[in-house]
Amino acid sequence: MSTNNKKAWLYLLPALLFLIFFMVYPLIDVIIYSVEEGYNFASQTYFGVGTYNFSYVLHDPYFLQAVKNTFILVIITVPVSTGLALLISVGLSSIRPLRELYQTIYFLPYVTNTLAVGLVFMILFQRTEYTDGMVNLLINWFGGESVDFIDGPYWAKMFVLCFYTIWVVMPFKILVLTSALASVNPDYYKAARVDGTPRLRVFTKITLPMISPMIFYLVITGFIGAFKAYSDAVALFGTDLNAAGMNTIVGYVYDMLYGDSGGYPSYASAAAVILFVIVLTITCVNLLVSKKRVRY
Amino acid sequence: MEADYEKIQKAAARRTALLRGLTYVGLSIWALIVLFPFYWMLLTSVKSYASYNAEYVPSFFTLHPTLQNYVDAFTAVPLGGYLMNTVIFAVITTLLMVVVSVLAAYAFARLEFRGKDLVFTLFLSLMMIPSELVVITNFVTITNLDLRNTFTGLILPSVTSVFYIYLLKENFEQVPDELYRAAKVDGTSDLKYLWKVMVPICRPTIITVTILKIIECWNSYVWPRLITDDPAYYLVSNGIQEIRENGFGRENIPAMMAAVVVISVPLIILFLVFRRKIMEGVARGGMKG
């Protein structure tokens, strides 16, 4: 038995080493960092222990801007992408011909490099001296004024960021919802048809409750994912997000850690811990709500 | 009465047809939104520099496609090097991940040892830790170990994946116990049983996990950005960012698009080949990044 014991631990050892070294230890360490005041990266010394790092971060206008951006992004993209994905999935499951083709197309954004395709979005939306760009051309067609979405007003930049974020997260949501819809027993729909249930009622009374666990799963993971937004913003606006006014919380963490404004792991840690607390709170609220709302 | 029913029936049929038509229109619009950026990047990548800049109003097609931009992408900036780095990074990371995860999953699924449940619960709780929290210390650790701008520094923290261990463990557990007992009776060692029986039976899942990890590696941006500032070690994500900010000069959009195409194509091919496996794996709960 004890040799078996040893053998099992031997199999586990590589995974354990990696996890302890690169996940468990860092997790503890980041909390320690966040309370060490005046940490100096070069000499690895600090003055004392306290909450100064948190108060610095919470008073940093860049951080507040990042929090604002992130919240706007979350509040817009999570409902819009989930609703849109629901609509598309329902449409997708109601058709037979071409369904596979559509499914394949819809999944494409998942397997693309966020940074690379972000560049394409940038040139589609950007307005330079040479060209107004594709999207402005469309706007002009409908009689609108050209807007620079990349270096222009805040709402325009936010619009592109939300649009691109939704574009990137849709494949996952469509996929999850279509498989959830496919797993609903077709007998329910048959029974509803025999009873002459109107389409809308079938959707609200049968389909939605049946897939509600999956919808809540998507909302929760959607919130978590959207709060961690970063590379989408970099793809569109470049690495200096503070200058563009489009930084996100995660972006702020990395900027504090590294780059032109970097070298402050304590501030970065404090910001990361704040982010974690926000995400945790919202996830818990979500779970509580879903406990009440998901009915089976 | 008869005619009444007929009328209702006809109206219902009309509504169904209308709804179907609307569905197809809606689905096609979204397909267009998804595909258009891909089309645009291909189109722009074959427009010549001069003609692209001459278009104040962008045109939707080009009559004189050129491959010059692709030549530029590989000669003016070290795109080939970025690709090579990414391939090395993705292959080694994925290999290590698969080996480490298979061993751990096997221990959880098949071997009996004291504290197994406790360790597994701890394992699962690690799934909830966001990578943003641990990246900070890892950055400091790797810097202190003098491993910045090395493949070792890039790869090591990227190996761990609790989720894939979990996925593999679930799959391993579905292999019937009798096989293990039969193998024991025949005097098969655990390692041999894992290699000769478990792995072949669970190959579909292992392939799925491998592909998902490769995609993840190919697209990873944050960690490579933190840990490399020497372009000789850039991966494609950082490379494309570098190209954008300092590469061809900001204005050579067609060459930039050529680079984007080169970066995107391998994954799209991988996806089209393993479409079913990838979508199945992701549907089981894989999250991007």
Next chain:
Amino acid sequence: MKIVLQNLTKKFPGRGKKAQSDVIAVNDLSFEISDGELIALLGPSGCGKSTTLNLICGLEKPTGGRIFFGEKDITDLSPELRGVGMVFQNYALYPHLTVRENIVFPLENRKGKDRLSKEEMNARALETARLVQIEELMDRKPGELSGGQQQRVAIARALVKMPGVLLLDEPLSNLDARLRLKTREEIRRIQKQTGITTVFVTHDQDEAMSISDRIAVMREGVLMQLGRPQEVYDNPASLFVARFLGTPPINVFEGEVRNQMLYIGDEAVLAVKDVPDQPVWVGVRPEGFLPQKDGALSCELNRVEILGRDISIISSHPACTGQTLRSIISAEMRADTSDSVVRFALKPGKVFLFHKETEERIPFAAV
């Protein structure tokens, strides 16, 4: 409501790459179900019985033929306009709704002048629940009910619309053996009480025989025989029907008719008049054997099972198509089972002859 099926045919397009030909699920089916009748569609899986049910209900559209409810042709009508209630094999109760909400569901679908008030709906639901005796379970969720209770809820949901026709798809297959007995009596009671024309699909001949007015035996989309249970059992039209009905199943021998005499192996077992000489299948019901010292059919005795009321003799015979043949005799009849050979005489009414190729019944008159 009378139901008439006229040359009903349903073809499904062939699946897979090479299967170009259509699959014919229902083939030229015609019969009539009279008002208030309970009829069972019986057959092995894949015989088209469920498809027939779906055609009657309107979930599938026939490729040929017509369906009438009463005098009205409803072939092209969609299910909700047909006024049918349907109970699905797995009940299809909405898991997130309570029993009451499930039962009321069909009523809430109505619009305009057909719509009942809330009180009327609840009253109707309660009335129906009383009929199936689940009125005390109204506020539970389906997940909290036993299989038999779920079954009743499903029937209540089908009946609450007061349909002209009730359709049941394998209604008992998800229940355990004891509940099955109880529930089938229950279904019969409800059907009698409401007088509703009922069609139910099953693969279990016991179930079909015990509660239906008539049974329709189907095979590969074709109606093999239609009639009252006893009639079909006593007078099977083909070897298939004979084999399908009866537990224990009928014993089948290879035999031959020569000079008005039926031979099994070399033994002349029964005189049969008016049958031309030919090789035949001989079906003998288990109760058709009479153990007799000088019986015509000699079998090798394997064992004897005492079942209390009956005795079951298991023996074997080289001409028998099954491995063993099983005969059931009443316990009062003392059979001599000390020997290794047992001899039987055959009761003419329990012996059926079938054509060797077509497997159709060959009538004969016993002497």
